Amino acid sequence: MKIKVLLFGSCREAVGSGEIDLELSDTAVAGDAWASTTQRFPSLGQFERSVLLAVNEEHASKETKLKDGDTVAIFPPVSGG
Amino acid sequence: MPSIAIPTALRQFAGGNSAVQVQGQKIGEAIADLADQYPDLKKHLFDANGNLRSFVNVFINDEDIRHLQQNETAISDSDEISIIPSIAGGSATEADLRAGSTPLPELNKDEIARYSRHLIMPEVGMEGQRKLKAASVLLIGTGGLGSPLGLYLAAAGIGRLGLVDFDVVDESNLQRQIVHGTKDVGRPKIESARDRLSDINPHIQIDTHEFALRSENALDLIRDYDIVIDGTDNFQTRYLVNDASVLLGKPNVYGSIFRFDGQASVFYPASGGPCYRCLYPEPPPPGLVPSCAEGGVLGILPGIIGVIQATEAIKLIIGQGDPLIGRLLLFDALKMKFKELKLRRNPECPLCGENPTIRELIDYDQFCGIVPETVEAQTDDDWEITPVQLKQRLDQGERITIIDVREIHEWQICNLESYGSRLIPLGQFPDRITELSREEHIVLQCKMGGRSAKAYEALKKSGFTRIRNLKGGILAWADTVDPGLPKY
Numbered sequence A: 001m002k003i004k005v006l007l008f009g010s011c012r013e014a015v016g017s018g019e020i021d022l023e024l025s026d027t028a029v030a031g032d033a034w035a036s037t038t039q040r041f042p043s044l045g046q047f048e049r050s051v052l053l054a055v056n057e058e059h060a061s062k063e064t065k066l067k068d069g070d071t072v073a074i075f076p077p078v079s080g081g
Numbered sequence B: 001m002p003s004i005a006i007p008t009a010l011r012q013f014a015g016g017n018s019a020v021q022v023q024g025q026k027i028g029e030a031i032a033d034l035a036d037q038y039p040d041l042k043k044h045l046f047d048a049n050g051n052l053r054s055f056v057n058v059f060i061n062d063e064d065i066r067h068l069q070q071n072e073t074a075i076s077d078s079d080e081i082s083i084i085p086s087i088a089g090g091s092a093t094e095a096d097l098r099a100g101s102t103p104l105p106e107l108n109k110d111e112i113a114r115y116s117r118h119l120i121m122p123e124v125g126m127e128g129q130r131k132l133k134a135a136s137v138l139l140i141g142t143g144g145l146g147s148p149l150g151l152y153l154a155a156a157g158i159g160r161l162g163l164v165d166f167d168v169v170d171e172s173n174l175q176r177q178i179v180h181g182t183k184d185v186g187r188p189k190i191e192s193a194r195d196r197l198s199d200i201n202p203h204i205q206i207d208t209h210e211f212a213l214r215s216e217n218a219l220d221l222i223r224d225y226d227i228v229i230d231g232t233d234n235f236q237t238r239y240l241v242n243d244a245s246v247l248l249g250k251p252n253v254y255g256s257i258f259r260f261d262g263q264a265s266v267f268y269p270a271s272g273g274p275c276y277r278c279l280y281p282e283p284p285p286p287g288l289v290p291s292c293a294e295g296g297v298l299g300i301l302p303g304i305i306g307v308i309q310a311t312e313a314i315k316l317i318i319g320q321g322d323p324l325i326g327r328l329l330l331f332d333a334l335k336m337k338f339k340e341l342k343l344r345r346n347p348e349c350p351l352c353g354e355n356p357t358i359r360e361l362i363d364y365d366q367f368c369g370i371v372p373e374t375v376e377a378q379t380d381d382d383w384e385i386t387p388v389q390l391k392q393r394l395d396q397g398e399r400i401t402i403i404d405v406r407e408i409h410e411w412q413i414c415n416l417e418s419y420g421s422r423l424i425p426l427g428q429f430p431d432r433i434t435e436l437s438r439e440e441h442i443v444l445q446c447k448m449g450g451r452s453a454k455a456y457e458a459l460k461k462s463g464f465t466r467i468r469n470l471k472g473g474i475l476a477w478a479d480t481v482d483p484g485l486p487k488y
Helices: A009-015 A030-040 A042-047 B027-037 B039-045 B094-099 B109-114 B125-134 B146-156 B189-200 B218-223 B235-248 B301-318 B373-379 B387-395 B426-435 B450-461 B473-480
Strands: A002-007 A019-023 A052-055 A058-060 A071-075 B003-005 B019-021 B056-060 B081-085 B136-140 B160-164 B205-209 B227-230 B252-258 B261-267 B327-332 B337-342 B401-404 B442-445 B467-470
Touching: A002 A009, A002 A030, A009 A042, A009 A071, A019 A030, A030 A042, A030 A052, A030 A071, B003 B027, B027 B039, B027 B056, B125 B301, B136 B146, B146 B160, B146 B189, B146 B301, B160 B189, B189 B205, B218 B235, B227 B235, B227 B301, B235 B252, B235 B261, B252 B301, B261 B301, B301 B327, B387 B467, B387 B473, B426 B450, B442 B450, B442 B473, B450 B467, B467 B473
Parallel strands: A002 A071, A058 B337, B003 B081, B136 B160, B136 B227, B160 B205, B227 B252, B401 B442, B442 B467
Antiparallel strands: A002 A019, A052 A058, A052 A071, B003 B019, B056 B081, B252 B261, B261 B327, B327 B337
């Protein structure tokens, strides 16, 4: 299935782009989208335990199931104030 | 036997219990039984006529009994019954609930004139304005977010505003921290903020707390306020504010900014929403996510996010509208777009989940991986060089290559080119290491010493040995060697 990944903040900067397309297996979950993205962009790997994932604008866990055409968004934490 | 969950604010009147077992077939009977068991609760739950107070919401399995058969609603042992401070669509706050029968303060003639644009709206009115006067709000930080927060909350007539900050106004703050002025540079931020806020509204009380919020003082401080607003600039304090608010059952109005992006939410597990740890169970490794000092921020951005936080605080107090509980509002100033994420509570959250493991405040520096400087110095004594040492060695004619790892737009502000410095931005590092020789003496330099420490690690891994990190970066150079150099 085809998945769109949106990247925000310092994750977008680490990848150099705010949006990428992925082709994943039909049984993929949100964690697979993350794994596939970090495989393409290893510098994202250090965010592993500290990103917020959302599937179609809803807070998701790595186990959340995906379907064709879903959008996975990756938000790193932000500390500025 | 069914049990009723008691909100934090009322536990002191219910023997400290978070849940009480009650008897009854109908919810009205169950609540009456609760009040019989704990008579101190009565005045907080019922008005003089024995009716449930308008701001006391009783929920059976996420449904307000006002939308069911009210007191007549049948209950069973398996039902989850809770009393919830009525901020989610109700008409009052936890403060009112705790205050019980305490009457709201009156407004004098001057205050009525001042707040007239509030008073003529039915959503605020005299009652809402008196609730604002009765309320106390703690602002953690009087910087980018704290400035608009303080200005608008003071103007709105929040009865008691607490300010926490230990910092001093710096020239580089003035681009966004609009509560402070040019004349305030060098003054403690809370003094400068207090003067400005009491000028805006002399009718309110302003408490100043000039210290850093720490695990040792956070609970005592936050306990004394109805609402906490997080306007800090680092992860340690964000987790500390979150944990202390959750432990005390207080709403935490959250906002955070970076460059052109901002986010806001209201964390309030006591009313069913998630907390910050539900979103971000762990902080990022130190240095991974740049702070505003390192990454920059559009000056207007904290204005937008801070004003959203102030709006949420006022809504919580007057009990109007839909609070940002369970929603993360994301703002992108470049696209000029708002986006909203539905949040959910993490049942495994170590703080607000079903089996919490965090029951008291922890060491947040350690949690966020902040190592005290002295330890680092002990482990690797000579990896850094101070600006003064570097200057001495350059003056003695030593050949040292200074590599500036900042971005080109920072280089344009100030640089050490007159000492032969070259620019290789950190992002280009893996590819451009070949431009450097292992025979050279190299000093790595950035703005404050953080990014150059990463470059140091990269070179060390590639087998470089004659390398040093410039301690404190070009800012320290400006402070100790060349005061004529512009600072940013």
